[in-house]
Amino acid sequence: MSIENLDSEWQRAAGIADLAEGEVIAASAGGQRIALYKVEGEVYATHDICTHEHAHLSEGYLDGCEIECPLHQGRFDIRTGKAMCRPVTQALPVYPVKIVGKDVFVMLGQAQ
Template sequence: MEHEVLDSHWERAAGVDDVAEGEVTGVRAGGRPIALYRVEGEVYATHDICSHEHAHLSEGYLEGCEIECPLHQARFDIRTGLATCRPATQAVAVYPVRIVGKDILVKVQATP
């Protein structure tokens, strides 16, 4: 299993205890800025940079499954990456997440 994880572009992003329930944490995995979220026990990952302006979503406000950008209040669904509130109109990349032991792994290739 571990060998498969490494061969499939999965990168360790954080420990499971590094992302508290209802919180967002900014990390780097595979050389990319990634925002990790924990909502109702599930961990989600998106690109950490807002598609509207260069701002870190991990510095924004998480409400349910939506993250609000701290710069212009654009909102994104953390499960799909879709923009849910202007001024953003383009989605942010979402990344598959896997929990292995006490590690959060993120597949660094964005989902379509």
């Protein structure tokens, strides 16, 4: 697929080479800070701010498909955004991801 075929709502967030297996990074798409993850070759994107208080999940600890918040150790499933343990109770926005060539695109308007 070429970039020309992408819907205008898709925003470039990073290069695929910026993401190492099993790691989380902070990225920016459409002026919004997000977190990108790579687990078993799949790339996932979520909002970067914890739903509990103001902490950057991109600075947290990635354990399989769960991100642990660095502030109070709340956990989210990065595939669904589901809050997995207290103190987090509110789900995290997750975004569809598309890889085009060497770039990672996310659709911010489609948060789930």
